[in-house]
Amino acid sequence: xxxxxxxDADFVAQRVAQFSGQVARRLSGExxxxxxxxxxxxxxxxxxxxxxxxxxxxxxxxxxxTQMRRLAVIAREHDRGYGHFTTRQNIQFNWPKLAExxxxxxxxxxxxMHAIQTSGNCIRNVTADQFAGVxxxxxxxxxxxxxxxxxxxxxxxxxxFLPRKFKIAVTGAPNDRAAVRFHDIGLQMLRDxxxxxxxxxxxxxxxxxxxxxxxxxxGFLPKRYLLSYLDAILRVYNMLGRRDNLYKARIKILVQxxxxxxxxxxxxxxxxxxxxxxxxxxxxxxxxxxAYFAPPAYPAAETxxxxxxxxxxxDPGFAQWLQASLAEHREPGYGIVTISLKPIGGAPxxxxxxxxxxxxxxxxxxGLGEIRVSHEQNLVxxxxxxxxxxxxxxxxxxxxxxxxxxxxxxxxxxxxxxDYCNLANARxxxxxxxxxxxxxxxxxxxxxxxxxxxxxxxxxACGHHHVGDIGILGVDRKGEEFYQITLGGRPDEQAAIGKIxxxxxxxxxxxxxxxxxxxxxxxxxxxxxxxAEAYRRVGLDPFKEKLYAAH
Amino acid sequence: MPLIKDGRLAEDRxxxxxxxxxxxxxxxxxxxxxxxxxxxxxxxxRNRPIGLRLRSDQSPAAVAEEVERFDVIALEFPxxxxxxxxxxxxxxxxxxxxxxxxxxxxxxxxxxxxFLLRCGFDxxxxxxxxxxxxxxxxxxxxxxxxxxxxxxxxPIWARRHGPAALGSEAACTGS
Numbered sequence: 012x013x014x015x016x017x018x019d020a021d022f023v024a025q026r027v028a029q030f031s032g033q034v035a036r037r038l039s040g041e042x043x044x045x046x047x048x049x050x051x052x053x054x055x056x057x058x059x060x061x062x063x064x065x066x067x068x069x070x071x072x073x074x075x076x077t078q079m080r081r082l083a084v085i086a087r088e089h090d091r092g093y094g095h096f097t098t099r100q101n102i103q104f105n106w107p108k109l110a111e112x113x114x115x116x117x118x119x120x121x122x123x124m125h126a127i128q129t130s131g132n133c134i135r136n137v138t139a140d141q142f143a144g145v146x147x148x149x150x151x152x153x154x155x156x157x158x159x160x161x162x163x164x165x166x167x168x169x170x171x172f173l174p175r176k177f178k179i180a181v182t183g184a185p186n187d188r189a190a191v192r193f194h195d196i197g198l199q200m201l202r203d204x205x206x207x208x209x210x211x212x213x214x215x216x217x218x219x220x221x222x223x224x225x226x227x228x229x230g231f232l233p234k235r236y237l238l239s240y241l242d243a244i245l246r247v248y249n250m251l252g253r254r255d256n257l258y259k260a261r262i263k264i265l266v267q268x269x270x271x272x273x274x275x276x277x278x279x280x281x282x283x284x285x286x287x288x289x290x291x292x293x294x295x296x297x298x299x300x301x302a303y304f305a306p307p308a309y310p311a312a313e314t315x316x317x318x319x320x321x322x323x324x325x326d327p328g329f330a331q332w333l334q335a336s337l338a339e340h341r342e343p344g345y346g347i348v349t350i351s352l353k354p355i356g357g358a359p360x361x362x363x364x365x366x367x368x369x370x371x372x373x374x375x376x377x378g379l380g381e382i383r384v385s386h387e388q389n390l391v392x393x394x395x396x397x398x399x400x401x402x403x404x405x406x407x408x409x410x411x412x413x414x415x416x417x418x419x420x421x422x423x424x425x426x427x428x429x430d431y432c433n434l435a436n437a438r439x440x441x442x443x444x445x446x447x448x449x450x451x452x453x454x455x456x457x458x459x460x461x462x463x464x465x466x467x468x469x470x471x472a473c474g475h476h477h478v479g480d481i482g483i484l485g486v487d488r489k490g491e492e493f494y495q496i497t498l499g500g501r502p503d504e505q506a507a508i509g510k511i512x513x514x515x516x517x518x519x520x521x522x523x524x525x526x527x528x529x530x531x532x533x534x535x536x537x538x539x540x541x542x543a544e545a546y547r548r549v550g551l552d553p554f555k556e557k558l559y560a561a562h
Numbered sequence: 563m564p565l566i567k568d569g570r571l572a573e574d575r576x577x578x579x580x581x582x583x584x585x586x587x588x589x590x591x592x593x594x595x596x597x598x599x600x601x602x603x604x605x606x607x608r609n610r611p612i613g614l615r616l617r618s619d620q621s622p623a624a625v626a627e628e629v630e631r632f633d634v635i636a637l638e639f640p641x642x643x644x645x646x647x648x649x650x651x652x653x654x655x656x657x658x659x660x661x662x663x664x665x666x667x668x669x670x671x672x673x674x675x676x677f678l679l680r681c682g683f684d685x686x687x688x689x690x691x692x693x694x695x696x697x698x699x700x701x702x703x704x705x706x707x708x709x710x711x712x713x714x715x716x717p718i719w720a721r722r723h724g725p726a727a728l729g730s731e732a733a734c735t736g737s
Contacts, residue, residue: 018718022706033673049643050673098674132643162708162718168680169652169711172645238709250621283655290710296719383566 012073012381013158013303015123022165023120026127030054031113032392035395038110048426049179055126055135056112060433065112066106066129067119071139071181072100072384076371079382081122083367089115094367096352097359098424098475099178100138100384105431132173134164134245138180141385143424144304145347147339150200151208151331152304153183156237159292159300161237169511170245174252175260177218177245190386190502192216192225193478195262199504201231209233214244214274218472220509223263226271234297236282239290243282247274275554297382307379307394314396314467329404331453332415338399345414346397350390350407351414352423355447358440359425367516369410377390377403387424389417419456420464420529421447424475428468428485429492429543435468437485437492438518442466450529459529464540465500480542481525482509494521498528498554499546512555524558531557564694567685569701571694574687576613576634595620602648606631607733610611615667622654624689629660636687655682656678675700680710701714 015023035231037047044058051057055066067082074082082102086094089111090104097103107115119125129136137160139153140146160179164170170177181198182189191197197213197492210232216225232240244262251269253259266274323330338347350370353359362370374382374392377399383391395403407413423446427430428439443466450456465479467485476482482497494516497509516524529542531554536545546554565574577589585591585608592613598605607614613634616622622635629635635654637647647666654660666678667687675697680684688694706718 016722018706018722022708022718025704025706032703046671132645165708166677166704167709168677168707169648170645171677172643172648246649246652250646254644254646292719292722295723299722385596 013070013154013300017151019162020120020123023123023125023127026054026118026125026166027113027120030116034109034450037490049131049238052131053128054116055129056109059105059128059431061431062106063109063112064431065107066097066128067102067114067124067127068129068136069100069102069106069124069384070161070402071137072141072145072152072386073143073154074382074384075122076214076374076380076382078124079123079367079371079374081118081124083364083371085115086116086364086367093359093361096362096388096390096425098360098386098388098426098473099136100141100386101136102384103106103427105427130176131171132175132177133171134167134173134177134179137161137164138178138189138194138386140182140184141383141391142188142347142393143183143339143383144306145187145340145342145345146184146186147341148184148186149341150185150202152200153181153189153200153305154300155297156198156210156234157301159237160241161298163241163292167245170249173245173249174254175257175262177248177262179241179290185504187502187504190478190506191476192473192504192506193218193222193502194225196241196557197225198382202229203231205389207233207476210237212240212244214278215263215271217263218475218477219261220258220470220472221261221263222472222477223267224506224508225263225348226266226274228271228275235291235294236286238292239286239288240278240282241349242285242290243278246281247277251277274465279314281523287441306342309345309394311344312342312396313398314343319397319400322401326401328413328415329401331457332404332413333400334457335417335419342394345399346395346400348392348395348403349385349417350392350399350412351417352389352412353416353422353443353447354376354411354414355416355421355451356444359423359443362390366412369412373403373406373410376406380560387422389422391400415453416456418461418463420459420462421448421456423447423464423466424479425466426468426471426473428474432468432473434471435485436470436487437468437494439466439468439474439485440492442483442485442518442521446525449526449549459533460539460541462526462532463528475502477508478506479509481528483521483525485509487513488515492518494518494524496521496528498551499543501543510551512551527558528554563667563690564593564691565665566694566697567689569694569697572685573644578615578636590633594632595624598625616647616650618650618689621659622658622660629654629658629662632660632662634665634685635662636665636667636700637683639666639670639674642669642671642674647701648677651678651681651683652712671698672696676704680707680711680713680715699715 036042055219080520144152180189180194199211212229213225246350423443425443430434466483467476476499500509501507579591611633615636665685
């Protein structure tokens with residue numbers, strides 16, 4: 012993974028000192044809360060319902076074991092013993108004291124981490140495929156591009172006061188695990204007819220109150236033009252994006268209102284003016300960054316360890332966990348393991364300090380010391396020898412991290428909701444917990460198969476409900492929490508926005524409603540169809556009929 | 563309003579004039595784009611320097627062909643979160659070749675100083691003289707930059723590899 016050199020380290024140290032000065036000015040009263048607000052927001056510090064919340068960047072979701080241990084220390088010393096992994100591959104601490112924030116940032120800087128641009132109307136922490144570098148289907152590790160973007164966007168003088176927040180995602184594989192079509196800019200790597208690697212450029216996707224699938228504005232951008240092309244898009248957006256209405260300020264609205272053809276023309280025209288003018292990264296620097304992501308020298312490992320087969324036969328819990336958690340690795344004899352942060356009855360994405368330390372230990376013992384955070388709020392150990400899987404499973408069991416539900420109905424994405432967030436209309440986490448309990452029977456979950464339930468506590472859609480197989484949106488109806496259900500959303504290369512099935516349900520009804528939809532699916536599926544495949548075949552109506560017949 | 567130029571409080575010899583205000587014979591006015599366009603001939607005919615003021619929703623493309631007529635161009639920041647003028651400043655400097663004084667006016671706060679200088683501004687109109695004292699610290703807090711902008715400062719990536727590796731334009735474009 013990427014390591015800071017003296018410049019990176021110095022840059023972060025200076026930024027911490029600068030922010031610490033801003034905090035001091037706030038604490039002394041020199042800055043009012045109004046004046047402090049935009050400054051703290053540029054460094055991931057929000058004022059939430061009960062306290063400050065600090066969002067720490069985990070660039071493209073990659074962490075070392077050392078960094079994970081440091082997050083555990085922060086959770087223990089400055090929070091209430093846990094942290095919350097987010098859908099943007101970051102971590103949030105919900106209870107830090109303002110006066111302690113500089114100390115937290117110092118502790119992060121020591122392990123090459125920061126909170127720069129995790130909030131505010133600027134280019135946010137860039138996200139990537141959580142299987143980057145190890146996925147079978149990958150053309151190039153997207154983290155090289157993501158790291159280049161991270162550096163370029165850090166305190167970019169022109170793009171720090173954009174109309175609205177700006178999110179960029181990169182995938183290096185045709186199977187899109189980074190939801191690039193739902194980002195302000197999505198970069199999908201591909202090869203052109205000559206075998207050269209470049210990007211397909213998608214712009215104007217997003218969720219929120221106006222969900223939009225991005226438009227493809229360029230079929231192929233050579234890698235060497237990455238930054239000048241991003242500069243061109245951002246400049247057009249910075250100058251023309253709406254600033255009169257917070258809800259119409261994202262680039263998706265600009266693309267819609269300008270029209271994709273005209274928008275593309277503006278970007279290309281701007282790009283022609285700035286390409287080949289020294290704004291792109293020199294090849295030597297690209298190669299320097301690339302070298303950090305070179306695949307490690309994998310020690311040879313057994314491809315079909317007999318002990319693994321034996322453990323599967325003797326330990327049904329392990330066999331079930333393996334089925335949910337293991338993904339194919341490009342290196343024979345190795346596997347990618349997803350660790351569920353969705354225990355039945357737990358808050359999605361939460362991990363205790365002890366669990367973080369356990370994951371760090373396991374990553375070193377059974378992997379190469381690297382950990383990933385997925386946008387589905389789980390953790391990933393990217394390099395596990397197949398022969399170590401059973402021992403890893405037992406270690407995870409001890410840490411309470413072996414829930415065998417990855418990709419299944421209780422592997423729910425949920426925003427913090429009304430329990431923490433001052434924007435929310437309704438609770439999200441308790442809905443996820445109730446659903447988890449309803450589907451607690453793992454055999455039944457495995458019988459149901461892959462199914463993504465996503466819950467947002469308000470129309471800002473932080474819980475990605477628009478792209479869930481089953482999406483749940485909390486709404487306020489005369490002071491009461493209600494939940495609107497959508498079906499058929501997809502975040503991947505077959506991007507789709509879920510359709511509203513009908514009138515919403517009360518807090519007490521929503522679990523039954525989801526159960527009803529799942530039962531309908533089980534009744535109509537053919538030949539092992541997944542929920543998504545069945546939905547595509549039959550559409551909304553059969554689900555709707557059953558759901559509202561029961562009420 | 564106090565004016566910071568080259569890092570110090572400076573005398574302001576320019577007079578902002580409202581659109582309906584007469585322009586005295588002995589002043590150097592800063593006029594709006596509307597007034598410049600409406601009174602183009604009269605204003606160009608005056609035998610004194612002239613300044614232009616652009617709102618953040620007015621693109622400098624409107625004066626791209628005639629920037630050399632202005633000794634000063636003032637770009638507005640109606641709110642400090644309105645970042646359009648950063649792009650406008652870069653266009654004026656890098657594309658339209660404006661070499662005069664580029665002035666940031668409106669909500670100009672200490673924590674923007676570095677960004678403003680990097681986008682080509684060389685004078686800052688601020689609300690409080692004390693900001694001039696803070697200028698030195700505010701603009702030296704972060705000494706590294708990761709991207710090329712209008713300022714001549716070398717980005718971190720150029721310093722990593724040294725001038726030899728990046729000497730030619732071909733090197734910059736990767737080829």
